[in-house]
Amino acid sequence: MNILILAAGTRNKIVQYFRNTVRDDGEVVATDSSKLGPAIYDADKYYIVPPITASGYLDVILSICKKEKIHGILSLIDPELSLLAANEEKFKAIGTTVIGSSYELCELALDKYRMYQWLASRGYNCAxxxxxxxxxxxxxxxxxxxxxxxxxxxxxxxxxxxxxxxxxxxxxxxxxxxxxxxxxxFLNGQEIGADVYIDMLSGEVVSIFTKKKIHMRAGETDKAVSFKDPELFAFIEKFVLEAGFKGQIDIDIFRINGQYYISEINPRFGGGYPHAYESGCNHMELIWNNLNGRANRKHIGAYEEGIYMMKYNELKIIRK
Ligand SMILES: Nc1ncnc2c1ncn2[C@@H]1O[C@H](COP(=O)(O)OP(=O)(O)O)[C@@H](O)[C@H]1O
Ligand SMILES: [Mg+2]
CATH class of the missing domain: 3.30.1490.20 (ATP-grasp fold, A domain)
Structure with a gap:
């Protein structure tokens, strides 16, 4: 069983976590449009591919899937999620499962105004x-x-x-x-991040990790601390099931005067996911189980409170 991670970029941790999960039972293959995308060097194999806007891009990815006998494919960047979802059948025909949400939901999540209309019309607190x-x-x-x-x-x-x-x-x-x-x-309150996995076989929400954001830097959570609130878990579960997301998603939430507001959804691994993994929420394993035909047991909040995450810089050196 092999996995293909598209647009690996600087998400070295994501590639490493898949490697640690797959072990000797398969290979992790990664792509990037640049030889200087550091995360590809943590995969078993990598391919340098054209930018996603290039004509013939999809055919390049399909041919990699065939050649490398890829069972599961996912992307780490927003513009590619819809492309994968729209071509799910083409991937299926060659034995590759797209790990992600439907085309409609990927498009909805990309368009913040449409997402706002969706949330407001269903009575969710939102800006x-x-x-x-x-x-x-x-x-x-x-x-x-x-x-x-x-x-x-x-x-x-x-x-x-x-x-x-x-x-x-x-x-x-x-x-x-x-x-x-x-x-x-303007939402004036505590910012929260949620990493959620919705089982691709059972459709159930099987894992939720929530953290309070302490500091943001360059559009990413830089420091955060894990916490749990059963009310928040129930709120997330209701929202995610009503919308119909699948696989890995990341949600931005605000807590204002004791009420939860939904701010943004990314139907992919977010930049802050390592905090969840390091706290015990191994969603790579949940994906791996699904690809192997096993549904996951519901285990929401399977981590401790008070685990702090602080990001710092790393570097990759290669000689060619
Ligand atoms: N309505 C809002 N009120 C207050 N802060 C906001 C609001 N919308 C966004 N932000 C802040 O800006 C950041 C980025 O906005 P977001 O909508 O999540 O876009 P992106 O796709 O760039 O992550 C959020 O993480 C949050 O800190
Ligand atoms: Mg955001």
């Missing part, structure tokens, strides 16, 4: 959002919303172009210089 400035200004006039607000790209990632904004002038300025921006109610 009120506007794509149209005029509608937002009208709300401000009517007293429905006050500054500060949060402005970010509706299709953004890695915290690029995000701003806390205190006045109309700045909103106008930002909108003049960038398209597809979204204005959001």
């Amino acid at each position: 009120r959002s506007w794509m149209e400035r005029d509608k937002f200004y009208k709300e401000v006039k009517e007293g429905g919303i006050t500054y500060p607000v949060f402005v970010k790209p509706a299709y953004g990632s890695a915290s690029i172009s995000i701003s806390k904004v205190y006045d109309k002038e700045t909103v106008d300025n930002l909108f003049t210089h960038e398209d597809n921006l979204m204005i959001q109610e």
Whole structure:
């Protein structure tokens, strides 16, 4: 049984965790568009592939799957999730399972405004959002919303172009210089990250790890501490089942005045997943079991509270 990790980039830990889980029972193959993507060097084998926007990209990946007898494939970057999901049948035809959510859900998660509409229409607490400035200004006039607000790209990632904004002038300025921006109610509370695994065979939520974010750096959680709240677990389980996500997902949540708000969903391993793994939530093993035809037992909150994670830099040296 072999696994293919696409766009491994700098996610060395993810590659290492798969290696530790698969051991001698298979190979972990990784791809990157650059020879200088450090994570590929932690895999058993690697391929340098064209950028995902190149024509023929999918055929390159399909041919790697055939050649390497890949049983499970996953990607670590957002734009590729929909591509894999949309072509699930092509992968299935050659014996490869796409580890991830449906095309519709991958697209929904990419579009923060549509996700907001989905959440709001189902009664979930979430930040009120506007794509149209005029509608937002009208709300401000009517007293429905006050500054500060949060402005970010509706299709953004890695915290690029995000701003806390205190006045109309700045909103106008930002909108003049960038398209597809979204204005959001500012969520003022404790930020939380959840790493969740939804069994691909049973459809049950089998593992949840939650952490309080202490410090963010370059769009990623830099320091965090694990905690547990049965109410939060139940909230996450309800949301995830109602939406229908599958496999690994990462959720950004805020706790404000004792209430949980859903902020963002990434249907893949997030940059903060190592905290969950190192605390005992080995989701690679859950994936491995599913690929081997075994459904996983529900084991939510299988970790201790008060485990701190602090990131620091590592480096990879190669000679060619
Ligand atoms: N409405 C909001 N209120 C307060 N902070 C926010 C809001 N939206 C986003 N943020 C902050 O910005 C970060 C990045 O925003 P997010 O929507 O998660 O986009 P990305 O796809 O870049 O992770 C979040 O982790 C959070 O710290
Ligand atoms: Mg986020």
